[in-house]
Amino acid sequence: MAEEPAPANRDAASEDVVAELVRKADRDRYLATLFAPDAHRPALLALYAFSAEISRVRDVVSEPLPGEMRLQFWRDLIEGDGLASSGHPVAQALGAAIARYALPRKPLLDVIEARTFDLYDDAMPSVGDLEGYCGETSSALIRLASIILAEGRDPGGADAVGHGGVAYALTGILRALPWATGRGQVFLPVDVMNRHGLSRGALLARQVDEPLRAVLAELRVMARRHLEAARAALPGANPAVQIAMLPVALVDPYLAALERAAADPFRTAADISPLRRMWTLWRASRQAR
Structure with missing residues (x-):
């Protein structure tokens, strides 16, 4: 696959935050991105960071209800086009990936729905x-x-x-x-x-x-x-x-x-x-x- 130049307006600091999250939370997928074309790596890391954020919701809440609220936060961002303006580095990176590659949103929402099981x-x-x-x-x-x-x-x-x-x-x-x-x-x-x-x-x-x-x-x-x-x-x-x-x-x-x-x-x-x-x-x- 031919590689294309990376966009000039990439936020290096935010990308580092996203990459570090994946490196710590999802080592297999982080290592796999090292073998992907450089131009596509930020979007892949954004996708995997989103998955990591959703999968660790139970770890940061003490009861299911706060977990449900966190998952709803992500649903609202994805359904309402609020990713880019959220101020959340993972959400912003995911929004950029969706915009650049026209990613379908339903699979992202399905990830959230499936992870609801983890709260209980x-x-x-x-x-x-x-x-x-x-x-x-x-x-x-x-x-x-x-x-x-x-x-x-x-x-x-x-x-x-x-x-x-x-x-x-x-x-x-x-x-x-x-x-x-x-x-x-x-x-x-x-x-x-x-x-x-x-x-x-x-x-x-x-x-x-x-x-x-x-x-x-x-x-x-x-x-x-x-x-x-x-x-x-x-x-x-x-x-x-x-x-x-x-x-x-x-x-x-x-x-x-x-x-x-x-x-x-x-x-x-x-x-x-x-x-x-x-x-x-x-x-x-x-x-x-």
Whole structure:
């Protein structure tokens, strides 16, 4: 993909704030932007910073109602064209990205709607609900990133984007199991838990037994199935889609780490080394060009 000169009126200080937020809150996507064309990097970081802002709402409120109000703040900005004049560096950066690349607003609103689930301690009802949550919080970002990388055009690749986003988000949910249960959240779908005899109480009490291992094993298989479907759809896709999909390249090593941690998923970190992470993204970026 050819790179074009960056706009002359970019606010370097605001861009630094946005980039630092993504670097701290969403390391995978931050590293992935390093392999994107320079001219598109600010818009990608704005998109990922927006996602980070929405995903951390529960962390900065003590009750759901203030969280709902924060989410409504973002809805109002996006629906009412108030991003540019908000004074909020992430909102302003997002507004600039929307204006430059004609990004559709509905996927952004869908991210907000899906993240409302995070404010409460309700269990994820079903596999279908979980896949929908992953699609709206992860696949939507990949689609918007691909539009940015395609200069405002929709480059297609819906199957790869959809399955890749679900695989990435589901793997992230499995990796975050100790953190989520520590604050009383249940992202594991109830229908799968019931099928294997895992109760909510046992999960939140961090009882490591056969029902838990069976649930986690089934969800790892589900993540790998989506990953394989994404890989099957990716060859021949527009390079913009392939670059937008770079974080998905980390799913395979993350799943391997989850399998190694299966004996005690609450005590064993399912992570990969920084060097392995960077090398995986670099290799995927070379295959996308």
